[in-house]
Amino acid sequence: MYLADQTWPELGDYVAEESLAIVPLGSTEQHGPHLPLSTDHRIAESLAREAADRTGYLCTPTVDVGVSPHHKQFHGTMWADPPEFRDYVESFSRNLAYHGIDRIVYVNAHGGNQTHLREVGRRLRREEVAYAVEWMWDESIPDLVDEVFETNGPHGGPKETAMMMHIDPDLVREEKLTDARDGGAADWPDSETYVHGARNFYDSIDNTDNGVLGDQTDATPEKGERLFEAASDQLAQLLAWIDDRQFEDLMAKPHVDPQPGSRR
Structure with missing residues (x-):
């Protein structure tokens, strides 16, 4: 349901029966x-819509x-400051809670969002507004990703390329796959990525001239x-698991005994 x-x-009618x-x-x-x-956002929306179709749960519009400030040097990149x-995410999540939603799954497809979505989830849980968790698609299937790609990459690599070949092949410039590999950083991280234990980069362009990592020529629609x-x-399994839990069991555990002030 969209x-x-x-x-x-x-x-x-939906919130009378469901709260996810x-x-x-x-x-x-x-x-x-x-x-x-x-x-x-195309990958995130496609996965969220597919899961909603399979399960009947409510899917919201896409953020x-x-x-993305770490991609700012490349034309067209837009970003929100953390x-x-x-x-913003906390605000609309509270909107959903106002209407009876107390479980939210953030279907995320961008690594730069992860830390911030987890922080929002922590805030909402602390106040017992909702149980909100961040789900990253490639982290749900790490063994499969490692199996199908010899040289993967965390950004613009073969896994994202293959997914887009499956979701919307017309948007993939297949004639540019070799250029993407040869102009990027096929083998990452390299010896200069970390210096004496410190990350030696802040922006994508610090690692790759054309903004991508991995071997894009390894992607196919079938793999996608x-x-x-x-x-x-x-x-879908995560949604079912969360829906099956009691709300109280999803909230933070109480302070260990003795409770603060219990002997006053």
Whole structure:
């Protein structure tokens, strides 16, 4: 069920029975010469919609712009600063809670959002507003990713390329795959990535001239379909697991005994 396509009485029927929502989030940022800037949010939305179709849970509109200042040197990249991003996500999450949603899964496809989504989830849980968790698609299927790609990459690499070949092949510039590999950093991290234990970079351009990592020529639509199906299955299982828990069991555990002030 897609929230924005429903009427308010139809959504009233939903929250009378269910209390879970799926929120897709990504970015609008450079993904090299072969992938569109929409890559992350397209992947997130496709997985969220697929899981919603399979399970019947509510899916919200997609958050298209994320925390992406580390890609700022490349044309077209948009970003929200971290405090504003966190406040925005927390605000609409509280909106959902006002309407009866007390479990939220942030279906995330952008690494720059991860820390901030977890912080929002911590805030909402601390106040017992909602149980909100961040789910990253590739982290749900790490063994499969390692199995199908010999030289992977965390950004614009073969896993994202293959996913986009499956989701929307018309947006993939397949004639640029070799350029992406040869102009980027196929083997990452390299010996200069860390210096005496310190990360020697802040921005994507510090590591790669064209903004991408890994061997993009290793991507195929068939591999993308395998990733998509496996990740969708993991997401559906997560949704079922969360929905099956009692709300009280998802909240923070109490302070250990003796309770503060109990002997006063």
